Amino acid sequence: MDRLTATRVFITVVEQGSLTRAADTLDMSTAMVSRYLAAMETWLHARLLHRTTRRISLTDAGESALSSCRHLLESAEDVESRAQAAGREASGRLRVASSPSFAEAQLAAALVEFQRLHPKVSASLLTAEHSVDLAAERIDLAVRITNTLEPTLISRRLATCRSALCASREYLQAHGTPRREEDLRGHRCLNHALVTTAQFRVGAGPAELAGTEAFTSNDTAVLRRAALAGAGIAILPTYLVGADLREGRLKRVLPSLEPDPLGIHAIFLSRQHLPLALRLLIDFLAQRFGGSAAPWDRGATGRRASPSASSTG
Template identity: 45%
Template sequence: MDRIEAMRAFVAVVNEGSFTRAADRLETSPQLVSKYVSQLETHLGVRLLNRTTRRLNLTEAGTQYHQRARQVLTDIDDMEHQLGDLQTQAQGLLRISAPVSFAIRHLAPLLSEFQKAHPAVGIDLQLNDRKVDIVEEGFDIALRIGHLKSSSLIAKRLAPVRLVLCASPDYLKQHGTPRRPEELGHHRYLQYSYMDIGPGHPLQKWLQAGGQESEGSMVSNNGDVLVEAAIAGAGIALQPTFIAGNAIREGKLKVILPEYEPQPMALYAVYAHRQLLASKVRGFIDFVDGFFGEAPYWDQF
């Protein structure tokens, strides 16, 4: 049995959902694909697929083996590409997951410049504020913002991300400008659903209360909405400067309590831990490193 070919056959069956479509993908016969999968199951001593006349279902062992086999095949392909002409130029489809507001405001110029430098790379950009599983969901890279916890993934720090308390001049004129965190209690809080600045910070009590002592507070899972609401005079927001920076620069928002600004978070590029990276992933990581710098343009206000 050619174990690599058997592995390719099994992964193709899972990805395509049938032996016939897998055979078409591999340009071989369904009988040979079925033979490869059966030989693989015999070699491993476990059933990988439950077969019925209508559908295929992965067993628990099959699910685990599929994840590892897909990774092994990718590594083999990467290694072969490195040794050949294909690796001299980054190419292929690069799947990226990125936070919604950051991507809309700041990714287009970066991706445009990247594709000028690497014209053979296509981009599939998916915007989502949830933490995606890049391996399970088939992403090459995820851009994430926060204080990252240790994991099996590789995280490349790209830029600092500042959080500032801000409100419109009209709101502050009408309701007063807080000078200490204790004075925030009766102000309207425009709350981002996933905000977490860590325990012990002077602002944490107010953030956890969600402005409940004041009427008219607002909660949203999108920072752009909250910044626009703050500009309109709806209350005080704690938002990253990559969203609020323009409004602050233009005088539509004022930073308050700057001495209580939370510790900066960071923007990271996160990717799977592999000894051999695909050229498209390596090319993107190398390109984005230092693109925004330690003093990003959105902090110029």
């Protein structure tokens, strides 16, 4: 019996919660679904499901097997998709969403370069500081910067987002440069309106740094402009201010401290039947932004060494 089909049946039964609903979803008879499940249990030499007249539930062996089965099915579908795509040219429109600051600093140029490689692909780049509803907004791909992802969404990690505490040289000359965390309390701080507190790691534990809130905005790019104008000290992502730091327009404050890094993720609704253009775009972004350090952090100075993180845009 076809093991890939048996794997798909097992996963569908678990997701649907019953053999009957799984049979309807797969357009099979309930008897055929039952036979595929029996074949799976024979193949794995373990009982995968507890079945009663009212409900089904995973056994311990079934719980262990479920993740591997999903990975197997995704890999098989990816191989099939790539084989079908061989020799085809990517085309169509892609709707992409991102925060305004990441779109301006990194993503717009990346999409233009992608279109040079695939000229039949058109792109719409939508920006918002809040997370958009992919299904409602008909978004093919969203780039989100977060460590908390909704479990219902599919994601691929693209890079690590690091941030820096920074200010203009003019501001620091006028107000002094903080030497310790406590010194920030006497300084003007520029805060993102949607971020309550930034988490730092000091020594072995977390810490929160406080100052006098002087300026707020819901747009990270606006906070960068305010910092460049000498308004105060801001926590800004290096994807946005990496060049400012390297070229001296902004200066790191308390470089021994660094906000907890976040993950930059490509978010999409399903791995199944990905359009060729979307699959190629995800691969392109992972290659462009990936590596041991993100491209905007390569060659950066004044940042403490820290381990890579796992995952607001």
